[in-house]
Amino acid sequence: MPLSNLNQEQANAASAPSGHNLIIASAGTGKTSTIVGRIAHLLRNGFVPSDILLLTFTNKASNEMIARVGKIFGESLAKNIEAGTFHAVAYRYLQKHSTIHLKQPKELHILFKSLYEKRIFNLSGSNAPYSAQYLYDLYSLFVNSAAHCSFGTWITEKYPQQESHSAIYEDVIEEFKALKALHHYADYNDLLLLYRQSIEKLEKPLFKEVLCDEYQDTNPLQDSILDALHAPSLFCVGDYDQSIYAFNGADIRIISNFTNKYADSQVFTLSKNYRSSAHILNLANKIIEKNERIYPKNLEVIKQGDFSPPKLIQYDELFLQYQGIARHIASSQLPYEEVAIIFRNNSSADGIEASLRELKIPSKRKGSMSFFDAKEVRLMLDICSLVYNPRDMMAYIHTLSYGKGIGNSIAKEIYEALFRLGDGDCKKGMFAPNPDITAYEKKAKNTQLGLFDDFFILESQARFDTFVSDIFASHPILAHPKIHKDGAVFLNDFFEMIYHVPSVRSPKNLITHIMQSSFFKNICFTLATQRARRKDGEVDSQLFENAQESIKRKASLLYDLSRNYDDLGKFLNAMILGSNEASEGSGVNLLSVHASKGLEFKSVYIVDLMDGRFPNRKLITKSGSLEEERRLFYVAITRAKENLILSFASRDMVKNVNYSPSIFLYESGLLNEGE
DNA sequence: ATTAATCCAGTTTTT
DNA sequence: CTGGATTAAT
Numbered sequence: 001m002p003l004s005n006l007n008q009e010q011a012n013a014a015s016a017p018s019g020h021n022l023i024i025a026s027a028g029t030g031k032t033s034t035i036v037g038r039i040a041h042l043l044r045n046g047f048v049p050s051d052i053l054l055l056t057f058t059n060k061a062s063n064e065m066i067a068r069v070g071k072i073f074g075e076s077l078a079k080n081i082e083a084g085t086f087h088a089v090a091y092r093y094l095q096k097h098s099t100i101h102l103k104q105p106k107e108l109h110i111l112f113k114s115l116y117e118k119r120i121f122n123l124s125g126s127n128a129p130y131s132a133q134y135l136y137d138l139y140s141l142f143v144n145s146a147a148h149c150s151f152g153t154w155i156t157e158k159y160p161q162q163e164s165h166s167a168i169y170e171d172v173i174e175e176f177k178a179l180k181a182l183h184h185y186a187d188y189n190d191l192l193l194l195y196r197q198s199i200e201k202l203e204k205p206l207f208k209e210v211l212c213d214e215y216q217d218t219n220p221l222q223d224s225i226l227d228a229l230h231a232p233s234l235f236c237v238g239d240y241d242q243s244i245y246a247f248n249g250a251d252i253r254i255i256s257n258f259t260n261k262y263a264d265s266q267v268f269t270l271s272k273n274y275r276s277s278a279h280i281l282n283l284a285n286k287i288i289e290k291n292e293r294i295y296p297k298n299l300e301v302i303k304q305g306d307f308s309p310p311k312l313i314q315y316d317e318l319f320l321q322y323q324g325i326a327r328h329i330a331s332s333q334l335p336y337e338e339v340a341i342i343f344r345n346n347s348s349a350d351g352i353e354a355s356l357r358e359l360k361i362p363s364k365r366k367g368s369m370s371f372f373d374a375k376e377v378r379l380m381l382d383i384c385s386l387v388y389n390p391r392d393m394m395a396y397i398h399t400l401s402y403g404k405g406i407g408n409s410i411a412k413e414i415y416e417a418l419f420r421l422g423d424g425d426c427k428k429g430m431f432a433p434n435p436d437i438t439a440y441e442k443k444a445k446n447t448q449l450g451l452f453d454d455f456f457i458l459e460s461q462a463r464f465d466t467f468v469s470d471i472f473a474s475h476p477i478l479a480h481p482k483i484h485k486d487g488a489v490f491l492n493d494f495f496e497m498i499y500h501v502p503s504v505r506s507p508k509n510l511i512t513h514i515m516q517s518s519f520f521k522n523i524c525f526t527l528a529t530q531r532a533r534r535k536d537g538e539v540d541s542q543l544f545e546n547a548q549e550s551i552k553r554k555a556s557l558l559y560d561l562s563r564n565y566d567d568l569g570k571f572l573n574a575m576i577l578g579s580n581e582a583s584e585g586s587g588v589n590l591l592s593v594h595a596s597k598g599l600e601f602k603s604v605y606i607v608d609l610m611d612g613r614f615p616n617r618k619l620i621t622k623s624g625s626l627e628e629e630r631r632l633f634y635v636a637i638t639r640a641k642e643n644l645i646l647s648f649a650s651r652d653m654v655k656n657v658n659y660s661p662s663i664f665l666y667e668s669g670l671l672n673e674g675e
Numbered sequence: 676a677t678t679a680a681t682c683c684a685g686t687t688t689t690t
Numbered sequence: 691c692t693g694g695a696t697t698a699a700t
Contacts, residue, residue: 058690087690105690188690217689247688347686373692405700407678482677482700577690594688619687632688680698685691 006030006037013268014038018209018233020262022255024295026239027284027638028275028600032061035211036068038235039081042209043073049080051208053229057217059084059577061598065213082207086222087188088577090195095573097198100186101385102576104372107394108187112136112176114408119168129165139173143189144249146220183393192221200228209233214597216240219249234262240294244594244632246625256294273299275600277307280644283668284637290667291627303641310637310644312670314661318608321649322355325605328645329588330359338602340589342636344614348607349590362587366595372575376524376551380558381575383514387501388568390427391419402523403490410482413440414491417477430495433476440480493519507562507571515555524551593632596639604640606633609648610659633664646670 006014010030013023014037025031035054042052056062062083070078082089094100116132130138139151147154151173152166162169180186186194199206210231212218215238218226226234236258243252259265273281278301285299313328315321329339341352349365356363371377378398385395393415400411415426420437422429475495478488497517502509514520528551532544565571589601608614615629637644646665651658665671 085690191690245689248690345687405678409677592688616687676700678698678700680696682694682696684694 006033007272009268009270009272010034010037013270015041016235016266016268020234020258020265021236021268022215022258022265023235023237023268023270024239025237025270026273026297026299027242027635028273029270029299030272030274031213031237031270032065032068034270035213035235035237036065036072038211039065039069040072043069043077047208049077050082052081053089053207053210053231054081054083055086055089055210055212056083057085057214057597059088061213062088086218086225087191090191090225091573091577093198094186094191094194098194099184100190100194101184101389101392102191102573103185103187103394104576105187108180108185109133109136111179111185111394112172115175115179116172119172121165121168127161127164129168130162135169135172140189141249143193144219144221145251146224183391185394189221192225196221196225196228199225205230205232207231209235211235211237213237214242216243216252216255217245217248217250218254219245220251220254221249223251223254241288241291241297241631242597242635244597244628244635246628247619252294267295269295271298271300272302274302275641276638277301277303277305277642279307279309280637280640280642283310283644284634287630287637287664287668288634291630307642310646310668310670312665313645313647315647315649316651318649318652318654319351319355321607321647322351323358325352325607325645325647326355326359326361329356329603329605330361332603332643334603336362336587337589339605340591340596340599340601340603340639341605341607342591342593342596342639343607344593344616344632345608346592349592352590352607356588363590364587365590366592371554371557374554375527377554377558379520379523380511380514380555381572383497383520384507384510384568384572386426387498387505387510388572390422390425393419396426400491400494402526403494404486405482405484406487406490410480413480414477417480421476427498430475430498438476438479490519490522493517493522505568507565507568508559510568511555511559511562515559524548527551593636597635600639600641602641603643603645604636605645605647606636607647609646609662609665610650611662612659614662615664630664630667 007030010033013021014034016038023031023034025034039052039054043049054062054065056065062085066078066081066083069081082092084092091100091102113132113136116135121129129135138155142151142154149157150170152170155169156163156166180190206229208231210226210229210233212226212234215236217238236255238255240252240255243250243255246252259267276284281299281301285297288297313321313324315324325341329336329341332339343349343352353363353365372381379402382395382398386392386399389395393412396415396418397408397411400406400414401408403411406414417440418426418429418433420429421433423434477483477491483491497514497519500513500517502513525548528544528547529539531547532539532541534540534543561575562571565574589599591599606614611617614633615626619629648661648665649659650661661671666673
């Protein structure tokens with residue numbers, strides 16, 4: 001039945017014999033239907049669900065496809081197909097076969113930085129070493145490009161002037177890797193590396209057919225996973241012209257070399273476009289022709305009807321543009337869900353959101369970064385992490401650093417003390433410390449200071465007894481000479497909270513418990529006070545109320561999220577792997593070009609088409625290319641089904657900058673030279 | 676050496 | 691509005 005919904009081209013692809021099949025599917029040619037059709041074909045021809053692996057670029061995409069398969073074959077059967085992003089699939093496998101703790105990218109970044117900052121560079125040369133941030137990004141790019149040489153060699157090749165630092169770089173990275181392995185921490189890249197490592201050793205392929213969506217955006221590391229899977233049959237779907245992830249190592253040579261790599265490869269091309277009007281497709285073709293062609297492309301317009309041509313609106317000022325677009329949307333009479341505003345840089349989103357709000361137009365933005373970035377949310381998740389994994393160093397350090405007089409160093413010393421006192425289990429270290437172990441190793445300092453330290457340690461046992469509870473009184477970690485009254489009270493609250501963690505550690509129970517603890521409440525109080533401080537140093541009571549309200553809202557949002565999970569580990573990982581899956585609210589869609597990939601809307605507005613911003617000149621000089629920017633523009637245009645509105649502003653009043661129109665507006669013929 | 680406070684710049688795209 | 695860097699204080 002599903003195959004009969006496909007056109008001839010799609011059906012040919014979907015029913016291709018097992019082997020190495022590449023499907024060139026341009027924008028709007030029914031790529032999803034073809035993949036679903038392929039799965040249907042497989043299931044009808046002797047494959048069982050567990051023979052099939054479906055790799056997509058987002059988890060949302062795989063959920064949609066599996067749901068469509070479920071409509072045909074039943075949900076219970078469809079859910080046995082392994083499906084998701086490379087990362088999600090890798091993670092699921094690793095969780096079954098090893099111990100790993102997935103960490104927020106930012107977390108490991110902090111860890112890396114702390115190692116990096118201890119290094120001493122030779123600054124006599126003229127070349128300053130890269131910042132920890134930049135080095136970390138470069139390393140990630142190195143991993144994703146699956147180079148066969150060492151990082152030091154790689155970096156020297158790419159940036160010869162950095163050669164003198166490469167040995168130190170390599171050494172820090174080795175230390176970083178060792179530390180990650182020790183704590184079983186994994187970042188996104190590690191998921192892929194570890195997965196590849198595990199499956200390489202297998203004697204029998206895990207799957208009979210692997211389907212890979214958005215093949216043009218796979219990077220060499222992901223491609224090496226496709227190799228390591230040794231699947232007897234591949235079904236790769238992609239479009240050269242929509243490759244927009246070069247910054248993440250995506251390499252278009254992977255898709256263009258497919259036919260050379262596999263002698264038995266078959267290429268299918270889908271050329272019937274069902275999505276967009278002729279006007280829109282003509283514009284898209286006109287743009288993409290400027291890029292070098294790898295596969296011929298002649299899109300056939302299927303959509304019939306009388307549609308308006310793409311429109312360019314010029315504004316004098318940035319905010320006038322946003323307000324103008326908002327008014328345009330208000331008067332367009334379309335349901336807001338059918339409308340998308342697409343921009344090159346996320347920095348455009350705030351202004352657009354504000355302008356829409358002025359007109360009371362609801363809007364939704366993808367994965368509000370701000371939510372998982374908020375200190376209070378991260379704190380709650382850190383507490384969950386350290387309950388889940390009582391040797392999670394990062395989570396302990398972040399949490400304990402909130403104490404007055406306790407910074408990263410002392411927090412780390414406390415963690416290490418608890419770790420040793422509990423023989424590797426910090427919770428045991430808290431409530432059943434090994435009496436034979438001293439909390440803090442004596443530091444090899446000069447004797448005078450050493451005596452001074454001992455003096456405090458002798459005193460410490462009785463130091464805080466008068467105001468701390470039984471659970472905590474005379475705990476060995478109090479021996480730390482730098483912990484004083486506030487810190488002790490803080491630690492006491494921490495102990496109280498952990499001690500009373502509900503025995504049923506469901507995510508929602510735990511979140512509720514944290515929210516009710518005085519430990520968390522006190523920190524929120526300080527956070528709110530900080531946020532309510534005016535420039536003169538006074539605390540504005542109104543601002544304080546607002547800040548507390550906002551914290552409460554975020555806490556209850558996290559509680560709502562936690563109710564969907566019955567397992568603490570699953571909850572924590574979902575908060576990391578899928579943190580930007582959930583878009584909040586409803587209404588007009590606000591999307592970056594990258595985020596718009598794979599989506600379609602009746603009306604599309606592409607804003608801020610100024611030279612420098614789109615194309616992003618800064619990036620072109622760094623790592624990107626004008627061709628990639630052009631593909632981005634092509635992707636943005638081809639999201640539109642019926643109406644396409646392009647706009648730019650010639651001036652930004654706030655930044656006091658003048659802009660000239662994007663080169664793409666000239667290329668598209670909407671502007672002529674000299675205008 | 677470590678933490679706390681203050682001031683200043685700046686903002687790419689994703690799993 | 692946040693992160694980073696600088697500076698002051700313990």
